[in-house]
Amino acid sequence: MNLVSIAQEISTLREKGRYRCLRRVSTPQDAVIALEGRELLNFSSNNYLGLANHPEVVEAFTEYARKYGVGSGASRLIGGNMDVHVELEEALARFKGAEACLTFSSGYLANLGILDTLGSPEATIFSDELNHASIVDGCRLSRARVEVYRHADMGHLEDLLKASQARRKIIVTDGVFSMGGDIAPLPDLTELKEKHGAILVVDDAHATGTLPPQGRGSADYFGLAGEIEIQMGTFSKALGTYGAFMCASHTIVDYFINKCRTFIFNTALPPAIAGATMKSIELLSRHPEWLASLMENEEIFRREMDARGRKIYSQTAIVPIPVGNDEDTMAVSRRLYDRGLFIHGIRPPTVPEGKGRLRLTLMATHTADMVKTAARRIDEALKELEIEPY
Numbered sequence: 484m485n486l487v488s489i490a491q492e493i494s495t496l497r498e499k500g501r502y503r504c505l506r507r508v509s510t511p512q513d514a515v516i517a518l519e520g521r522e523l524l525n526f527s528s529n530n531y532l533g534l535a536n537h538p539e540v541v542e543a544f545t546e547y548a549r550k551y552g553v554g555s556g557a558s559r560l561i562g563g564n565m566d567v568h569v570e571l572e573e574a575l576a577r578f579k580g581a582e583a584c585l586t587f588s589s590g591y592l593a594n595l596g597i598l599d600t601l602g603s604p605e606a607t608i609f610s611d612e613l614n615h616a617s618i619v620d621g622c623r624l625s626r627a628r629v630e631v632y633r634h635a636d637m638g639h640l641e642d643l644l645k646a647s648q649a650r651r652k653i654i655v656t657d658g659v660f661s662m663g664g665d666i667a668p669l670p671d672l673t674e675l676k677e678k679h680g681a682i683l684v685v686d687d688a689h690a691t692g693t694l695p696p697q698g699r700g701s702a703d704y705f706g707l708a709g710e711i712e713i714q715m716g717t718f719s720k721a722l723g724t725y726g727a728f729m730c731a732s733h734t735i736v737d738y739f740i741n742k743c744r745t746f747i748f749n750t751a752l753p754p755a756i757a758g759a760t761m762k763s764i765e766l767l768s769r770h771p772e773w774l775a776s777l778m779e780n781e782e783i784f785r786r787e788m789d790a791r792g793r794k795i796y797s798q799t800a801i802v803p804i805p806v807g808n809d810e811d812t813m814a815v816s817r818r819l820y821d822r823g824l825f826i827h828g829i830r831p832p833t834v835p836e837g838k839g840r841l842r843l844t845l846m847a848t849h850t851a852d853m854v855k856t857a858a859r860r861i862d863e864a865l866k867e868l869e870i871e872p873y
């Protein structure tokens with residue numbers, strides 16, 4: 484391996500302002516975190532409801548680890564299928580109003596597996612241009628033809644569907660877009676997939692636990708739960724644990740148990756994670772006031788920014804603050820860090836060239852004062868650095 488060229492690539496990343504490095508957090512993923520020894524208001528976590536460190540979730544984790552041990556020992560088909568995995572899938576199917584459910588070890592693996600299993604050289608996948616990287620990689624792995632449609636552009640999607648002769652058509656979209664915070668137009672997508680005989684796959688990584696009325700995902704938000712073939716979601720965000728699931732019909736789940744490589748050739752979820760996730764789902768149903776607090780914080784932030792002449796278009800807990808080039812994006816993020824706020828700057832390739840942004844995430848556990856402080860300091864930082872957002 485040519486190590487010189489690797490070192491050169493790193494230098495190029497530094498020169499372009501694209502170098503990334505890891506920073507150490509020494510507290511739970513709370514509204515306030517200690518990052519490299521500094522206490523900061525945290526607006527960079529997907530722990531939307533505070534479940535990642537909720538005492539009852541921690542207790543469930545401990546209890547299941549005592550009962551089943553730490554590792555699951557094998558893949559599900561080989562012998563790693565414990566009671567708790569089955570119970571978790573039953574709980575999820577009930578939660579989503581679906582016939583059946585299958586869990587995966589991560590959202591990334593779920594998306595790779597779903598698209599690889601459905602796709603083939605005879606299939607075409609129609610994918611929103613702003614879908615998550617794991618969907619992009621799932622498309623690549625599937626060896627299907629891939630048609631990327633302009634973001635949420637239903638006219639463009641319909642043109643592509645009409646022109647396609649594929650034997651199997653698969654439409655895939657984020658439910659809530661991970662970098663833009665906007666909600667996919669599921670009523671239109673459902674209509675189009677019906678009209679063109681396509682399978683619709685929705686990734687609810689960021690819609691699970693965060694969308695009204697009950698945090699059951701984007702399909703439920705639109706009253707379409709029974710109409711979408713595959714509803715995928717993750718445990719790693721609002722549910723506060725780790726892993727992922729897909730809810731679908733018995734037939735589809737059965738097919739995946741037999742065909743899906745990221746399910747078949749992967750060790751089952753650790754039982755304590757499965758047990759803790761069941762507790763998160765139960766708590767989410769028992770505490771509707773958490774989702775209400777999250778939505779209240781979203782509203783406060785939008786109002787505070789609006790009052791400063793900065794219109795916020797996001798209707799969810801993910802709020803992009805447009806900045807522009809890489810240098811400016813990181814300068815604003817650093818300035819906020821100096822003022823006690825942790826808000827990540829997002830640069831290409833995660834977002835398109837010139838569309839650098841802060842990605843602020845709200846949590847139910849932020850106080851109104853914290854949210855107001857964030858709005859005020861963001862506005863000040865943008866003014867001080869004389870940044871005119873795109």
Ligand SMILES: Cc1ncc(COP(=O)(O)O)c(C=O)c1O
Pocket residue numbers: 589590591592594615617657661686688689717718719726727
């Ligand atoms: C939309 C979306 N899908 C999938 C994933 C991958 O999920 P996981 O982190 O559980 O692998 C993420 C998050 O990282 C995501 O934002």
